[in-house]
Amino acid sequence: MMLHFPVLLVVVPLVMSFFIFVFGLFQRRICFPLTLVTLAACLLFAGGSFWTVLSTGQPVHYHLGAWAPPWGIEYVVDHLNGLVLVGLAIVALLAAIYAKTMVEREIPVAKHAPFYALYMLQATGLFGMTVTGDMFNLYVLLEIASFSAYALIGMGEGAAPFAAFRYMIFGTLGACAYLLGVGYLYIITGSLNMADLQQILTPLYQSQVVSVGFAFLLVGTGVKMAYFPVHTWLPDSYTLAPSSVSVLLAPLFTKVGAYVLIRILFTVFDPSFSTTLLPATQVLGWIAVAGILFSSIMALAQTDLKRMLCYLIVTEIGYIGIGVASGNRLGLTGSIFHILNDMFMMAGLFMTAGAIQAHFRTRKTDEFAGLHRKMPVTSAVLVIAGLSVIGVPPTCGFFSKWYLLLGTIQAEQWVFMGTLLLGSLLNAILFFRIFERSYFEPRPDPPHLGREPGTRFERAAMSELVPMILTAAFIILLGLFSGYIVQYSIAYAVPKGF
Amino acid sequence: MVKDLEDVVIRTVSRILVPFIQIYGLYVFVHGHGSPGGGFQGGCIMAASFILLVVAFNLRESKRRLKERTNAIFCALGVFIYAGTGYLSFLYSGNFLDYGQLSNLFPTDPIKARYYGMAMIELGVQITVMAVMVSIFLDLITAGKHEETLEEDGK
Amino acid sequence: MTDLILSNYNYWVYVVLIMIGFYGMMAKNNLMKKLIGMNIFQWSIILFYISIGAKKGGTIPVVDPSLHPAIRALDYVNPLPHVLMLTAIVVGVATTGIALTLLILIYRKYGTLEEDEILEALKK
Numbered sequence: 001m002m003l004h005f006p007v008l009l010v011v012v013p014l015v016m017s018f019f020i021f022v023f024g025l026f027q028r029r030i031c032f033p034l035t036l037v038t039l040a041a042c043l044l045f046a047g048g049s050f051w052t053v054l055s056t057g058q059p060v061h062y063h064l065g066a067w068a069p070p071w072g073i074e075y076v077v078d079h080l081n082g083l084v085l086v087g088l089a090i091v092a093l094l095a096a097i098y099a100k101t102m103v104e105r106e107i108p109v110a111k112h113a114p115f116y117a118l119y120m121l122q123a124t125g126l127f128g129m130t131v132t133g134d135m136f137n138l139y140v141l142l143e144i145a146s147f148s149a150y151a152l153i154g155m156g157e158g159a160a161p162f163a164a165f166r167y168m169i170f171g172t173l174g175a176c177a178y179l180l181g182v183g184y185l186y187i188i189t190g191s192l193n194m195a196d197l198q199q200i201l202t203p204l205y206q207s208q209v210v211s212v213g214f215a216f217l218l219v220g221t222g223v224k225m226a227y228f229p230v231h232t233w234l235p236d237s238y239t240l241a242p243s244s245v246s247v248l249l250a251p252l253f254t255k256v257g258a259y260v261l262i263r264i265l266f267t268v269f270d271p272s273f274s275t276t277l278l279p280a281t282q283v284l285g286w287i288a289v290a291g292i293l294f295s296s297i298m299a300l301a302q303t304d305l306k307r308m309l310c311y312l313i314v315t316e317i318g319y320i321g322i323g324v325a326s327g328n329r330l331g332l333t334g335s336i337f338h339i340l341n342d343m344f345m346m347a348g349l350f351m352t353a354g355a356i357q358a359h360f361r362t363r364k365t366d367e368f369a370g371l372h373r374k375m376p377v378t379s380a381v382l383v384i385a386g387l388s389v390i391g392v393p394p395t396c397g398f399f400s401k402w403y404l405l406l407g408t409i410q411a412e413q414w415v416f417m418g419t420l421l422l423g424s425l426l427n428a429i430l431f432f433r434i435f436e437r438s439y440f441e442p443r444p445d446p447p448h449l450g451r452e453p454g455t456r457f458e459r460a461a462m463s464e465l466v467p468m469i470l471t472a473a474f475i476i477l478l479g480l481f482s483g484y485i486v487q488y489s490i491a492y493a494v495p496k497g498f
Numbered sequence: 499m500v501k502d503l504e505d506v507v508i509r510t511v512s513r514i515l516v517p518f519i520q521i522y523g524l525y526v527f528v529h530g531h532g533s534p535g536g537g538f539q540g541g542c543i544m545a546a547s548f549i550l551l552v553v554a555f556n557l558r559e560s561k562r563r564l565k566e567r568t569n570a571i572f573c574a575l576g577v578f579i580y581a582g583t584g585y586l587s588f589l590y591s592g593n594f595l596d597y598g599q600l601s602n603l604f605p606t607d608p609i610k611a612r613y614y615g616m617a618m619i620e621l622g623v624q625i626t627v628m629a630v631m632v633s634i635f636l637d638l639i640t641a642g643k644h645e646e647t648l649e650e651d652g653k
Numbered sequence: 654m655t656d657l658i659l660s661n662y663n664y665w666v667y668v669v670l671i672m673i674g675f676y677g678m679m680a681k682n683n684l685m686k687k688l689i690g691m692n693i694f695q696w697s698i699i700l701f702y703i704s705i706g707a708k709k710g711g712t713i714p715v716v717d718p719s720l721h722p723a724i725r726a727l728d729y730v731n732p733l734p735h736v737l738m739l740t741a742i743v744v745g746v747a748t749t750g751i752a753l754t755l756l757i758l759i760y761r762k763y764g765t766l767e768e769d770e771i772l773e774a775l776k777k
Contacts, residue, residue: 021573183701538743
């Protein structure tokens with residue numbers, strides 16, 4: 001059964017999604033336990049596959065339908081994949097535990113069964129995008145994840161359906177651009193398998209068709225990962241989404257997009273093609289500089305905590321872009337490690353934002369006075385996650401930023417290095433403003449809590465606090481063990497061309 | 499008066515046509531191997547037969563023929579058939595969706611077993627596509643409010 | 654010049670359709686028209702894929718059992734783009750379904766499907 005883990009990672013959530021849909025119509029209470037059990041099983045599958053890869057040192061190949069590639073679809077787990085998969089599985093499980101009380105608070109009762117079904121479909125899409133080794137299969141799973149995201153975001157209130165519609169228009173543009181890229185590559189090579197494409201494309205790099213296909217692929221992936229100019233779908237949709245949804249989507253969706261970008265740039269195409277033949281990584285780096293500066297300044301201008309965090313996501317993706325643009329081993333190590341770290345950082349931040357909105361009844365940072373006395377654990381998690389975003393040791397954010405900085409210094413790209421430092425400074429201003437207001441301002445009579453006079457302040461439930469504490473623990477643990485992670489896993493994930 | 503006559507004509511003709519449309523849908527599905535057709539196409543045609551019922555009669559009558567819970571069960575049943583065919587090959591230590599292993603289960607040789615395996619998953623696809631198309635159509639025409647539309651319809 | 658247009662006419666058709674769809678998505682004010690533009694965009698890509706699988710004088714890709722050892726790939730249309738596009742058509746149908754549902758929700762809340770009126774209502 002160990003052999004089948006790569007495919008079980010995709011098929012089990014898919015089948016359980018429909019299971020939850022049908023049985024949730026009859027008995028609503030089994031939706032949540034089934035979700036937890038399935039995501040725990042997915043963690044087992046991801047961990048098992050990664051363990052196999054680590055212990056044998058070779059990637060795990062799985063041929064669907066026993067057809068050998070390039071005739072059949074292949075699922076591959078290697079060092080890069082496995083690390084991202086384990087991070088995905090852990091964060092998805094923590095988000096599902098967190099979602100329990102949030103769902104009861106925000107989603108009408110009749111829609112619980114479809115909600116959890118969509119949750120599992122989203123998990124299917126995310127896991128599948130990471131584990132597949134076939135370009136068209138990636139498009140199919142990308143669309144599964146995107147549709148679930150549109151539908152989940154549309155369940156919010158206020159202008160959420162409008163934001164979801166705009167996200168859908170933009171997201172379909174991106175996915176169709178990706179499909180066009182795959183089509184151009186298929187015309188000239190006749191293959192859809194990633195490893196096969198790497199072999200066949202090597203003598204064809206002078207062709208115009210390959211360059212245009214590459215450009216389409218990058219645009220499509222950029223839309224999905226919210227890279228700078230095409231990130232505009234992100235702030236509206238993730239802010240207006242329900243808390244349970246934004247905790248699942250915000251940490252994971254864009255990071256899987258970043259993983260796909262690294263795959264396309266360095267596995268499907270040779271690293272020399274992406275860095276020297278076409279100056280693709282240089283262009284990506286300069287765009288990332290603009291993105292980091294723009295979104296950090298926009299984040300400073302926000303008063304709504306969740307909207308500020310959305311702009312922070314764009315900044316973090318910009319950091320990953322700078323690591324890719326450095327074009328050397330250190331920079332790429334920083335990017336891959338940052339993908340893993342950002343999942344946990346954003347999960348922690350969005351969990352705290354959701355808890356503050358639910359219990360403290362506000363999202364405006366102006367009204368955070370006295371937060372630490374009413375919600376001490378939540379404030380502590382906010383502090384740890386914020387320190388990680390700024391880059392303070394021993395949290396994991398410091399180590400990934402360290403590798404990114406070393407990469408830019410080694411590549412002698414001083415503008416990139418300056419942008420990284422400036423970004424950290426702006427993030428520091430951002431977070432210390434919040435820390436000061438929540439910890440050090442004296443607490444006035446809360447006007448917002450008394451909107452219905454006589455309502456008691458209810459503390460955050462255990463099912464919300466435990467994932468938050470675990471996320472904060474993971475942030476610190478990833479920082480403490482960063483040396484081992486880099487040495488045993490990421491060092492093999494970086495392709496040999498560097 | 500004329501409207502009643504029109505209603506009678508429409509209702510009688512659609513009552514006659516619906517079984518033929520469904521048989522055509524099954525025909526398109528079964529001949530997916532050798533001519534244009536297959537699971538998705540057959541499922542759409544079968545959904546068209548139910549949509550004809552809803553358009554010709556009112557919503558209440560068609561709901562008696564295909565209830566919403568039955569629709570949801572069909573939707574999941576197709577996926578279970580598909581995934582079940584894939585899982586069957588696990589029993590014989592083949593890979594997922596390896597229909598060749600089905601020859602251990604049915605008395606055919608591995609090549610014919612791949613043929614039958616494809617037909618099985620196409621059946622799953624057809625059932626799901628039919629259920630989903632009908633469900634999308636019902637949601638869109640009632641604008642999500644099934645119960646209130648049923649009340650208005652009954653008048 | 655005529656050779657450039659006439660021999661690659663499938664690519665020209667797909668480019669014209671993509672641009673029409675793109676224009677619809679960007680420039681139109683009504684959300685329903687944006688949705689139709691998105692549909693045209695997706696369908697043109699499907700057309701592009703299918704057109705690259707066609708071969709002159711090719712027949713449907715079903716092997717006649719009587720001439721089993723002597724088949725040439727040149728005689729048969731490439732079936733792989735057709736199969737890929739079956740999936741893409743399903744994706745397009747699902748996109749349309751979700752988009753129409755979201756449009757119903759938006760209409761119920763704002764009473765209009767014009768984007769500028771909705772943005773005005775949001776600003777208040």
